[in-house]
Amino acid sequence: MSSTYILVAGDARISALVAAAPGATTAVVVGTRAVADAVATSGVGSVVWLGEPGDAPLEAFAGPVADLVAAAAPDVVLASTRPADRVLAGAVAARLGAPVHTMASKVEVHDGAAEVTRAVFGGIARQTLRTAGPVVVVVDGGTLGEGGSAPVEEVAAAPAPTVRVVETRAAERTQVDLGRAQRIVAVGRGLKAQEDVAVVEGLAAVLGAETACSRPLAEGVGWFTKDRYVGVTGQHVQPDLYVALGISGQLQHTVGARAAGTVVAVNTDASCPYFAEADYCVVGDLYAIAGALTDALR
Amino acid sequence: MKIAVAYKWAPNPQDAAVGADGSVDWSRAKPAVSEYDPVAVEVGRRLADATGAELVGLSVGGPDVASPMAKKAALSRGLDSAVVVADDALAGAGTTPTGRALAALVQRLGDVDLVLTGDSSVDAGAQMVPAVLAGALGWPALTDVVAVSGTAGDLTVERAHAGGSQVLHVTGPVVLAVAADAVVPRVPGMKDILSAGKKPTEEVPLADLAGWQTAPVEVVATAGPELKVRKGQVIDGADPAAAVTALVAALRADGVL
Ligand SMILES: Cc1cc2nc3c(=O)[nH]c(=O)nc-3n(C[C@H](O)[C@H](O)[C@H](O)COP(=O)(O)OP(=O)(O)OC[C@H]3O[C@@H](n4cnc5c(N)ncnc54)[C@H](O)[C@@H]3O)c2cc1C
Ligand SMILES: Nc1ncnc2c1ncn2[C@@H]1O[C@H](COP(=O)(O)O)[C@@H](O)[C@H]1O
Numbered sequence: 001m002s003s004t005y006i007l008v009a010g011d012a013r014i015s016a017l018v019a020a021a022p023g024a025t026t027a028v029v030v031g032t033r034a035v036a037d038a039v040a041t042s043g044v045g046s047v048v049w050l051g052e053p054g055d056a057p058l059e060a061f062a063g064p065v066a067d068l069v070a071a072a073a074p075d076v077v078l079a080s081t082r083p084a085d086r087v088l089a090g091a092v093a094a095r096l097g098a099p100v101h102t103m104a105s106k107v108e109v110h111d112g113a114a115e116v117t118r119a120v121f122g123g124i125a126r127q128t129l130r131t132a133g134p135v136v137v138v139v140d141g142g143t144l145g146e147g148g149s150a151p152v153e154e155v156a157a158a159p160a161p162t163v164r165v166v167e168t169r170a171a172e173r174t175q176v177d178l179g180r181a182q183r184i185v186a187v188g189r190g191l192k193a194q195e196d197v198a199v200v201e202g203l204a205a206v207l208g209a210e211t212a213c214s215r216p217l218a219e220g221v222g223w224f225t226k227d228r229y230v231g232v233t234g235q236h237v238q239p240d241l242y243v244a245l246g247i248s249g250q251l252q253h254t255v256g257a258r259a260a261g262t263v264v265a266v267n268t269d270a271s272c273p274y275f276a277e278a279d280y281c282v283v284g285d286l287y288a289i290a291g292a293l294t295d296a297l298r
Numbered sequence: 299m300k301i302a303v304a305y306k307w308a309p310n311p312q313d314a315a316v317g318a319d320g321s322v323d324w325s326r327a328k329p330a331v332s333e334y335d336p337v338a339v340e341v342g343r344r345l346a347d348a349t350g351a352e353l354v355g356l357s358v359g360g361p362d363v364a365s366p367m368a369k370k371a372a373l374s375r376g377l378d379s380a381v382v383v384a385d386d387a388l389a390g391a392g393t394t395p396t397g398r399a400l401a402a403l404v405q406r407l408g409d410v411d412l413v414l415t416g417d418s419s420v421d422a423g424a425q426m427v428p429a430v431l432a433g434a435l436g437w438p439a440l441t442d443v444v445a446v447s448g449t450a451g452d453l454t455v456e457r458a459h460a461g462g463s464q465v466l467h468v469t470g471p472v473v474l475a476v477a478a479d480a481v482v483p484r485v486p487g488m489k490d491i492l493s494a495g496k497k498p499t500e501e502v503p504l505a506d507l508a509g510w511q512t513a514p515v516e517v518v519a520t521a522g523p524e525l526k527v528r529k530g531q532v533i534d535g536a537d538p539a540a541a542v543t544a545l546v547a548a549l550r551a552d553g554v555l
Contacts, residue, residue: 099513162470163368164436296546
């Protein structure tokens with residue numbers, strides 16, 4: 001039977017990994033005991049916990065995790081796209097000499113060969129790729145899973161001694177889970193000023209929607225927190241309704257919202273790329289349209 | 299002492315033509331220094347200036363990585379020199395061979411305790427090469443880095459973390475993936491482009507690198523992107539009230555509202 005190792009760094013939200021895992025699953029957990037315990041009830045077969053991290057960043061456990069996985073020689077290694085999880089996955093891939101697959105939709109093992117179907121080049125095409133040997137697959141982790149009560153084995157590991165956390169500043173704004181939102185109003189660079197975020201929030205409020213954005217609005221200008229940008233390196237969302245205001249529709253953005261039920265794009269530019277991927281293409285000013293739509297739905 | 303910056307020479311997939319069968323034609327997509335990598339170069343430049351280190355760009359890929367255009371484009375961003383591996387075997391290489399080849403290049407270069415990378419590459423966008431590179435070197439990696447100060451062996455690193463931030467102290471060699479908004483990179487001027495042509499570049503034969511290969515990956519099927527069929531119904535927004543009435547009616551008819 002095939003076997004899958006799931007790598008977890010400090011965040012037990014791995015339902016999508018558990019669902020995708022072929023064969024028997026073992027989770028390798030870096031982080032607090034509480035995280036290991038939460039992982040144990042998410043449907044995995046067993047849990048290996050590397051001990052309390054203290055003031056070591058979770059990335060400092062990448063070496064021990066790679067040792068452990070290499071010794072177990074699983075067919076598939078899964079990890080979420082969260083930052084520290086990616087570092088663990090990279091160390092494992094380097095050690096195993098295994099290819100890394102992102103944006104994967106299907107992972108199978110046939111006669112010891114791993115077969116992964118994935119989007120490639122940011123989502124312009126799909127490929128099914130076969131490797132005679134282990135593969136590392138990095139995808140959205142999902143939510144908190146439910147199921148079973150796997151045993152937690154502690155294998156205390158020594159983190160790299162050369163990196164230490166000196167100070168942690170908590171989030172100023174609350175974090176959101178866009179993956180579960182049923183309606184999303186997203187905005188891009190068509191928005192002219194930070195105070196205009198209120199226009200977006202007003203429309204979201206009458207729709208009962210979450211607000212989201214394109215990457216430039218979360219970085220640099222920081223009008224939104226980074227967990228609100230949608231796209232290849234951002235959130236992958238699947239709402240019933242996705243309203244994209246003033247977003248041009250570059251591939252790196254649209255790929256994150258392709259699973260949406262209905263897409264409404266509002267853009268002053270009738271030839272913007274988003275219109276090729278939208279159900280309703282409103283050619284107009286986002287301020288005027290968002291305002292009128294808010295009034296109509298109030 | 300050297301600080302290395304990994305930069306990728308790659309085209310934007312937005313400009314590639316994709317067949318219905320998933321075949322990708324890159325001929326119209328022009329490669330460039332991958333969008334976020336100049337941010338890493340800029341962070342490295344400032345650190346190198348502050349510490350007197352040499353800033354060396356590293357890139358691996360197909361033959362075009364060694365083209366005068368590619369080298370100039372990279373060097374004009376503020377690098378002191380560049381070392382590249384340009385070989386057909388690395389054209390479009392996956393994350394693991396790329397990360398391992400870069401690691402071998404770092405080892406060959408020597409006297410490097412800090413490798414900076416961008417956040418994600420424009421074509422693969424995996425955000426994984428820095429992690430593989432660090433793993434292959436046996437060094438720790440940190441991502442989402444917004445500020446670095448100090449000298450290699452005694453670095454203070456600030457990074458975005460769970461919506462807030464974290465400050466770390468690093469006393470050994472490390473790979474740092476720089477956040478896309480860490481700094482605003484300089485726009486190279488005429489002077490930078492001209493002086494770039496005179497900066498030293500080295501082309502390392504792939505045969506000089508050991509242990510970069512990985513298990514072969516066989517493409518067993520290709521397909522176009524997973525796209526839902528969209529209505530593509532255009533609504534003229536010149537009269538916002540009328541446009542919204544039409545939109546609301548359509549969304550109600552679809553059962554979305
Ligand atoms: C490696 C990599 C990864 C990336 N990952 C992501 C990602 O995950 N998510 C992401 O979003 N981006 C990502 N990007 C960036 C992406 O390529 C685009 O640059 C970005 O999505 C553009 O954002 P935008 O559409 O808001 O801005 P622009 O492309 O500048 O578009 C603004 C749009 O607003 C319209 N507009 C202007 N004024 C108005 C108005 N008054 N009313 C209506 N419309 C108006 C304009 O016509 C234009 O179409 C990534 C890039 C790279 C290189
Ligand atoms: N072929 C390459 N040569 C040099 N650096 C690379 C290469 N590929 C990726 N990188 C670096 O790794 C970062 C992340 O790339 P990726 O994992 O492909 O998203 C990029 O921003 C670059 O700094």
